[in-house]
Amino acid sequence: MANHRVNLKQIKLHYQHALPNQMVTAVVVLDHNLRICYVNPAAEALLVKSFNKLYRLTIAQVFYNTPINTRRLEQLLTTGQEFSDSDVTIEFFDHRQITVEITASSVTFEQCPHILLEFKQIDQQKQISDEAFQQQQWESARDLIRGLAHEIKNPLGGLRGAAQLLDKELNIEQREYTAMIIEQADRLTDLVDRLLGPNQLPIMKTQNIHIVLEKVFKLTQFDNPKNITLVRDYDPSIPEITFDQDKLQQTLINIVHNAMQVLQNQHSITLKTRAANNKTINGKRIKLCAQISIIDDGPGIPEHIQSTLFYPMVSGRAAGTGLGLSICQTIIHQHQGKLYCKSRPGRTEFTILLPFNSEN
Known part of the structure; x- marks a missing residue:
């Protein structure tokens, strides 16, 4: 030797x-x-x-x-x-x-x-360039959708009001049609509200990140008809950070449920946390942040939508609305954090970066 x-x-x-x-x-x-x-x-x-x-x-x-x-x-x-x-x-x-x-x-x-x-x-240079381009595209798509949503929402209110007034003048049999108009107007209004994204600022509180992850883990276990394996891989040394518990829970559940819908039996989802250093978030170099990863071993996300995955109305599922991940991106931006995804067949990883309190 x-x-x-x-x-x-x-x-x-x-x-x-x-x-x-x-x-x-x-x-x-x-x-x-x-x-x-x-x-x-x-x-x-x-x-x-x-x-x-x-x-x-x-x-x-x-x-x-x-x-x-x-x-x-x-x-x-x-x-x-x-x-x-x-x-x-x-x-x-x-x-x-x-x-x-x-x-x-x-x-x-x-x-x-x-x-x-x-x-x-060239990871850092490529990452900064790609992030800047995707951020610009995401903001442009979001602003366009919000503008269209407002244009749709205003006449919807008038349509619903007119149907309510008309309902008072009709007999019982004819009211079936006005009820249908009101119901569909309410459905479209709800869709438009979701397009506009969260309308409340996050309520920030300093707490342990694993409180949210444990809630997501338990909720997913209760609603797991495919018996997908759930794995926890936590770093207990991560200190408390400032975040909105409800909004972060909404983001994690959305990502986990998206994964569960495409996975089959004998597949797994891993909830992983780590302390990450020297990360770039929205063009800024962050010395230390909490990293949350949701990893699955499913078929992966189609390559042609990976670059636009967080845009409104983009979905990899036939029945998907394409709003969930866009809302998740908005929530993480409200936390001055970063949400991104890397996917290939056999491994899809969504990563959330949240700066520690001194950075946030």
Whole structure:
């Protein structure tokens, strides 16, 4: 074991000496068998593993899902023609994902062909850009819907009032029609009110976030005809934060119920909390916040609606109104927080970030 450590240290020093100009970006060197023979400190930080643990592993043993396929790497060794990919999402076995730019080139060490992979992480820049665009689009869609809702609501009131006046002049048989008009006017008014979103500001109170999660957990257990497994994964060290208990409960129940409607037996939903640091919320860098995740192992959200998921009237279900998640987004914005979703077949994760009191 001691000799193995010495050898790895010598190997590491050898590549560090041979690669003096590639130490800023994350660098991974593969031998002709496509096994890792060196990673620099930046790559160790990116992969969250030491060189000792990565040595002699293949790419498939490091990443759960990656577009870097063996055929392209073998072709690189044969032809020497380098390639690069931008905006590449790589997933690890613990479901952590990173977005990187990758450059692959052919190099020679000790007269043997090697592959040099350079990774530049672009998660933060991409996230800020995507969030700014989605925030702008969401606000534009919300304002448009609210404007239309007001235009619809005003004549609805007049329609209902006219039907009530007419009802007094008709006989019993004809009143059936005015009753139908009033009923449908009330139904449309209720829909318009939901389109306008919450009309009350949140009542903020400093309390433990897990109080709400436990209520959601128990309510979901009582209404669980499909016997979906509910899992709690809490971080008890999270301090109290300021939030509206009823509104946050409404948001969580809405997300959990959406998941339950698409899941079948033997599937699961996990309620998870963590303390998260250095997060970007609405363009601001937040040092510390509470992170609530609702994770399911269902079919995932259709890719074509993921970017507009929180817009009003957008739904992935045939019978859905597309209002629930839009209202959830509004509630979290009232808390100066952030709500977003990442989904693929087999894993959908809704994440809520709420700044700690000093940030809020």
